[in-house]
Amino acid sequence: MGGRNARNGRSTLVYRGPVFTLYEDELELPGGRTCRKSRIEHRPTIGVVPVTGDGKILLIRQHRHAVGDSLIEIPAGTMDEGDASPEACVQRELAEETGYRAAKLIRLFGGYLVPGYANEFMHFFLALDLYPSPLPPDEDEDIETMTCRLQDALTMIRDGRIVDSKTALALLLAEDYLREPKGAI
Numbered sequence: 711m712g713g714r715n716a717r718n719g720r721s722t723l724v725y726r727g728p729v730f731t732l733y734e735d736e737l738e739l740p741g742g743r744t745c746r747k748s749r750i751e752h753r754p755t756i757g758v759v760p761v762t763g764d765g766k767i768l769l770i771r772q773h774r775h776a777v778g779d780s781l782i783e784i785p786a787g788t789m790d791e792g793d794a795s796p797e798a799c800v801q802r803e804l805a806e807e808t809g810y811r812a813a814k815l816i817r818l819f820g821g822y823l824v825p826g827y828a829n830e831f832m833h834f835f836l837a838l839d840l841y842p843s844p845l846p847p848d849e850d851e852d853i854e855t856m857t858c859r860l861q862d863a864l865t866m867i868r869d870g871r872i873v874d875s876k877t878a879l880a881l882l883l884a885e886d887y888l889r890e891p892k893g894a895i
Contacts, residue, residue, distance in 0.1 A: 716739050716745075721736075721749075729752065730830075734748055735747050750830070752829060754831045755788050757785070758800045763840065768785075770854065770855055781873065797815050806851075809844035809855075820834065834880050
């Protein structure tokens with residue numbers, strides 16, 4: 711029967727970096743079998759769909775080394791030790807990546823991004839009533855901002871110009887909320 715829990719055996723630290731830690735775990739499966747699984751521990755993250763005063767979506771384009779391309783994305787980032795909450799992280803990332811903060815944040819969803827091998831949990835927000843409040847970007851970021859109508863962003867998902875999964879999910883969640891505001895989840 712599926713869904714039964716494996717018991718943790720030995721866990722070996724493989725790599726510890728500034729963003730994530732990699733472990734190799736030995737698991738005891740139901741029935742006595744054992745297997746090895748790699749596991750990434752990752753700090754919580756945020757993703758935010760900023761909406762400008764004229765109702766446009768604020769997106770960013772940045773180079774992603776792992777995929778060797780520049781991607782169109784929502785502003786997003788990893789919670790730092792100094793972030794008291796996901797909302798505080800949203801405000802910091804918005805200011806660093808777009809030069810704005812939001813007077814109103816609406817939580818859209820929270821979930822694991824790749825639970826097959828990582829515990830990274832992303833909090834998704836809609837940001838309304840933006841106001842200028844720039845912070846210097848992270849030293850490893852070269853970000854271009856762009857605005858578009860929500861329908862144009864959804865078209866970019868369908869035609870393959872947006873290929874970032876978190877961005878696609880966030881825009882679809884935003885569409886659902888903006889069509890019929892429901893309040894925070």
